Amino acid sequence: MNSGENIIEVSGLRRRYGPRGSGGFEAVAGLDFTVRRGELFALLGTNGAGKTSTVELLEGLERPTGGRVRVLGHDPYRERAAVRPRIGIMLQEGGFPSDLTVTETARMWAGCTTGARPVAEALEAVGLTGRAGVRVGRLSGGERRRLDLAMALIGRPEVLFLDEPTTGLDPEARQRTWQVVRDLRDAGTSVVLTTHYLEEAEALADRLAIMAHGRIVVSGTPAEVTASRPARIRFRLPDGVTAAQLPVLAPEAGDDGRVEIRTTGLQDTLTGLLLWARERGVELAGLDARSASLEEAFLDIARDDAHGVHPGARPGDAPGTAYREARPAEPAAHPEPQNGATVR
Numbered sequence: 001m002n003s004g005e006n007i008i009e010v011s012g013l014r015r016r017y018g019p020r021g022s023g024g025f026e027a028v029a030g031l032d033f034t035v036r037r038g039e040l041f042a043l044l045g046t047n048g049a050g051k052t053s054t055v056e057l058l059e060g061l062e063r064p065t066g067g068r069v070r071v072l073g074h075d076p077y078r079e080r081a082a083v084r085p086r087i088g089i090m091l092q093e094g095g096f097p098s099d100l101t102v103t104e105t106a107r108m109w110a111g112c113t114t115g116a117r118p119v120a121e122a123l124e125a126v127g128l129t130g131r132a133g134v135r136v137g138r139l140s141g142g143e144r145r146r147l148d149l150a151m152a153l154i155g156r157p158e159v160l161f162l163d164e165p166t167t168g169l170d171p172e173a174r175q176r177t178w179q180v181v182r183d184l185r186d187a188g189t190s191v192v193l194t195t196h197y198l199e200e201a202e203a204l205a206d207r208l209a210i211m212a213h214g215r216i217v218v219s220g221t222p223a224e225v226t227a228s229r230p231a232r233i234r235f236r237l238p239d240g241v242t243a244a245q246l247p248v249l250a251p252e253a254g255d256d257g258r259v260e261i262r263t264t265g266l267q268d269t270l271t272g273l274l275l276w277a278r279e280r281g282v283e284l285a286g287l288d289a290r291s292a293s294l295e296e297a298f299l300d301i302a303r304d305d306a307h308g309v310h311p312g313a314r315p316g317d318a319p320g321t322a323y324r325e326a327r328p329a330e331p332a333a334h335p336e337p338q339n340g341a342t343v344r
């Protein structure tokens, strides 16, 4: 369910640690995004990109040093009393007392919450019914994560913040958590998720943003974000053909004769190659063509970031440009996306 109503609005958001001026450090350096009702928005980025700092601003735990954030129409820092009862927060470490049982913890938490779900329902949702009488200190790491989630959703939040919710979970528990999150989203809860698991973002996110150095580098639906990155075509050069003779820009073949072409116009580049091969009567052995995965898009951005390259568009790049795989000292080649993704 996604009603189109903006539940979170962020513009020019900044968070600086330390003193103003050159001595401080700007962890959030001017963000703009919105999250709609019933939408799951994932914030991705390498360690230190600024995800947690951003989420803390949305949760009202910190005051922005610049820009504006509204959650459910309120300033979450100044109007915390209005916002807090309507949001659920799952931090990286829940920190519940270890000597209380799961049920006691849930009862205590429900007692501080207006309109709380029944404790049994919250525990059932995360698969902890069978562990209800166990002390928190005796839970496994994954079970504690599930308790954290149960406590975040017990107040029937309109907005749920999930900070790496499936870290330490086994595959079955992860799938269960994903289903809980999907069900909440489908019932109209807006979810802001930070995760290092790209398959998690791909499986859950309606829209996502990849951050680097406090800025959003690319945002859009998972499909838009992956389509904003070059696709790859791989094959072995036919005997007697050099890479320079191909109808598209291609790097030198490796020792095994394999070439890899990167292109933002997969269909056109592939069509050109196939027509060329047919006209010449040669086979492109081992031909494999695929769009970038979210992981490749992420790694591409992280690589550019590590080399200090601004990952935005390079003026003059045309759609369909085929890129060489190795791009040593040269600035990164990312053309304007031909889809809804926003690349900055």
Ligand SMILES: Nc1ncnc2c1ncn2[C@@H]1O[C@H](COP(=O)(O)OP(=O)(O)OP(=O)(O)O)[C@@H](O)[C@H]1O
Pocket: 017, 018, 025, 027, 045, 046, 047, 048, 049, 050, 051, 052, 053, 054
């Ligand atoms: N209280 C603080 N004082 C000074 N610097 C801080 C503080 N909190 C965070 N930082 C710095 O701000 C940057 C962003 O940190 P943040 O925790 O927001 O990143 P993140 O994307 O959530 O990283 P991770 O994926 O590792 O959790 C980091 O360089 C971090 O060292």
